[in-house]
Amino acid sequence: MKYQVLLTAVLGLMVSGCDDTVAHTTAHTSPSSGQCSHLEYGTPKQSDEVLCREGYALGYNNQLKSAEWVSYVLDKETSPGVPRRNDFRPDEDIPSAYRTTPEDYREPVYSKGHLANSESIDRTRRANSETFLMSNMTPQLPGHNRAIWKGLENRERKWANDRGRVLVLAGPGYSARPKFIGNNVPVPDEYWKVIYDPALEEAIAFIIPHKNLKTAQLNQYLSSVDEVENRFGLDLLSSLNDAAEARVERMKLARQW
Template sequence: MKHLLIAIFSITLSLSASAAVCNQHLDKGTPNDSDQILCRDGYAAGYNYQNKVSNWVSYHITKESVNAFYKRSNSFRVDKDLPDAFRATSSDYSKTGYDRGHLAPSGTMDFSQVSMQESFLMSNMAPQLPGFNRGGWKGLEEKVREWANTYSELYVVSGPIWDGNETYIGNGVYIPNRFYKVILDPNYNDAIAFILPHRKISSSELPSFITTVDEVEEITQLDFFSELPDGVENEIEAQAWDMW
């Protein structure tokens, strides 16, 4: 009985710690419940069982976290927290012409060994064309880190957009038609959003894809930053922060 109580207590502590980590990345609001919410050291994710890609990945970054550095892992791993039938695997991407594209970027998750390793879980990946993943998407990730250095802290949500005519790779991993990224500066209550077509994009093109958080919400049917006071949320989501 004593061992059982210790085991239950350990599980409770583990769940509490996991929830605390999740709250750090979701304290401005959870976009929606999705099929399963995954709590990681560097991000939280709302996973889509049908498409085998997360609907959203949310993370809180600071000037300190983006200036820390641990060696890149490059070890893609299946996410064992998901039911077997709904897991994406690294082999789903093999010889398809698509990159395993990070939703929460490894270059932003390198503030600890754990966060770096967890950024390579397949639940944090989406099929991305090489010219997209290594071009404009990477450029936007770098820009967000630059902004975190300037504005001290940011809340970021990234994810795929499916328009209904998508196909899949491997064992049912669906290819997004577009990708979005929304960024909130909590200190100045400003926000900016991007909707990028899934094609080869250069960093110089990124300003042409700036939009409002409201526009991303309308397309994705997600609700970002819902924990902000309604008046503040409505104001910042209706306009794009002039930060480029």
């Protein structure tokens, strides 16, 4: 699928004490040119807000009070990353009426679940801190967040190390009548993730129900980029030429890399 996109590059919240540690993500934003290298393979959807951070890009749906997608490039790790920041806070780049806050999660069932993973995005303090903006969170069951989803996050870093560079795309999926927490924050019914290897031009895709699931069950939820696009209304890898895009997007693996 192809369409023209308009990228609005927005600088993230400045955090003092940034350092030059080189871990997985590198500085992919060029404010002077308006380019966002986390979107070099295409913008998945022209969402209400398209934001480019140091370590990831995000498309936010105001009505859902949720990101529809995140996109980030992971390189091979060359040194330890910075410590986890844990500074959850509202995203001031989201219009105030559509922001979520940590207070929305003051209920007994769901945790604040990252879409762009904080352990993967740990090159600098600022990059890691920006993963704790609430626009990057969805209400997630601990038995999903700390099990199958965490297992997949571990694999994305392993594949980046093994392959040298990968693109990670991820997001939530909602039913027509989702559950809500806090101030009308919807709970996803499923999650998707696509990991693309640009050197080999191959992708692995997952659509995972939002249930308490184990990492060992990941093979049950292998999908294709085509299925992810059709199910969630996305256009992934749109910068590839038509032949390469069609070939990559129809891939459906029987087992993981």
